[in-house]
Amino acid sequence: MVKELNIVGTEDTPGITFNSQTNVFELSGRSLPEDVVSFYKPVIEWLDELEKSPIENLEFSFKLDYFNTASSKLILDILLKVNDIFSDGTPMKIKWHFLAMDKDLEEAGEEFSELVEVPFELVAY
Amino acid sequence: MTESTDKNLQFLSRFRASMFENQIMLSYKGEISQNIMLGLLELTERKLDSSNEDQGIKSKIFNVMVGCLQNITYHSEDNKHAKSSMFLIGRIEDGYAIYSGNAINNDKVSDFKEKLMSMTDMSGTELSLFYKTWLTSGEMSDKNGIHLGLIDIARRTGNTLDFDFENIDADYSYFSLRTEIKSTL
Numbered sequence: 001m002v003k004e005l006n007i008v009g010t011e012d013t014p015g016i017t018f019n020s021q022t023n024v025f026e027l028s029g030r031s032l033p034e035d036v037v038s039f040y041k042p043v044i045e046w047l048d049e050l051e052k053s054p055i056e057n058l059e060f061s062f063k064l065d066y067f068n069t070a071s072s073k074l075i076l077d078i079l080l081k082v083n084d085i086f087s088d089g090t091p092m093k094i095k096w097h098f099l100a101m102d103k104d105l106e107e108a109g110e111e112f113s114e115l116v117e118v119p120f121e122l123v124a125y
Numbered sequence: 126m127t128e129s130t131d132k133n134l135q136f137l138s139r140f141r142a143s144m145f146e147n148q149i150m151l152s153y154k155g156e157i158s159q160n161i162m163l164g165l166l167e168l169t170e171r172k173l174d175s176s177n178e179d180q181g182i183k184s185k186i187f188n189v190m191v192g193c194l195q196n197i198t199y200h201s202e203d204n205k206h207a208k209s210s211m212f213l214i215g216r217i218e219d220g221y222a223i224y225s226g227n228a229i230n231n232d233k234v235s236d237f238k239e240k241l242m243s244m245t246d247m248s249g250t251e252l253s254l255f256y257k258t259w260l261t262s263g264e265m266s267d268k269n270g271i272h273l274g275l276i277d278i279a280r281r282t283g284n285t286l287d288f289d290f291e292n293i294d295a296d297y298s299y300f301s302l303r304t305e306i307k308s309t310l
Contacts, residue, residue, distance in 0.1 A: 011163050032191055034159050034198070066187050068195060069273045076260055101181040104188060104281060111257065 002050050005043070013039055014064065018046070023055060027078075028063035031071035040074040047081040054090040060118075063097040064105065076112065083116040093119045100124040148216035156207045157227075162194040165212060185281055185306050186214070186221060192274040193225040193302065200229050206297050220307035228297040234290055237300070241288055244279055252280040282306055 002020065009015030009029040018025045033039040050058075060082055067075065079094065086092050094116070096109035106122065113120035144152065150172055153165060166187060173183050194212060201207040206228030213224040229237060247255065259273050279286050285305040290298045 011167075012159065032162075032195075034195070066184065066191065068191050069277045072260060099180050099184075101179055102184045103181055104184055111253075111260075115261065 002053060002055060005046055016043055023057060024059045024061055026061040026063065030065050031067035036070040036074050043078060047078065051085050054085050056091055058092045060092065060094045061097065076115065079112055079116050083118050086118045093121065095121045095123050097123045097125055149213055150216060151214040153212045155210065157194055157197045157201060157210045157212065159198060165194065166190060169214065182306060182308050188281055189223050189278050189304060189306060192278040193223060196274050197225060197227040200227055204228055217305060220305055222303060222305050224303050226299060226301045228293060229300045231296055231298055234298050238290060241275065244276065247284065249280060249283065252276055252284065256280060278304060
């Protein structure tokens, strides 16, 4: 059974939630921690659990404002893990939200979308 | 007024003139830690909000700031010159100039310089390709991460990196970096 996730966002780390009622995983805010690997460890572990007991039609929603280069590596790790679960036959989708004016964030979403096969939607707000 | 206070005030006057000339909106000198970086980000955000700067350029400034400042933090450990780190933002025509400076151990200078030199001739496409190759390579060492920080700054700013290394003592050199963020980018 996949657990709920509830990591509260701070000034330099994103808020991360998984709501099993809505089946939405959301990562939002800023991701600028000095030690990205240890910060994202619980998320990677949560994804390992999900891989063991996958949930269909889960939505991975990214609503980031800023992230450092080290975080981009971990975000890709998350996306690749989602991609693995998708490739094994569990339908899922990814939504990448960005502020319409923020070209860099839009481009980052485009770059990530090229690296996975999961349905990937870029959503301007 | 004594002679010494007069001298102090002269310093302030010269400093103000120099800040004015370069249209400096934020300047910091001292050790840079994660918390100091967050403080500087907040100050910058308030300043940009009060001048109604658009989100696109604000986001670029933030990303470049984080790249510069975390690069400094990375080099600060066991660095006796950590307190001489600097970070400034100035206005330029249709945009901003970001300056940063910090001491780097002489052992690291030649490798660092080489990496920066190899970037200077790269086009935007080459920088993006380099970035993507790293992103998907599976490596995650600090060293690569920091170098990548500079690649990331270069590709976000249209490769406007200017840099210089100045020897300050037997063990350290001072690394100065300047880059421009234009609203036309």
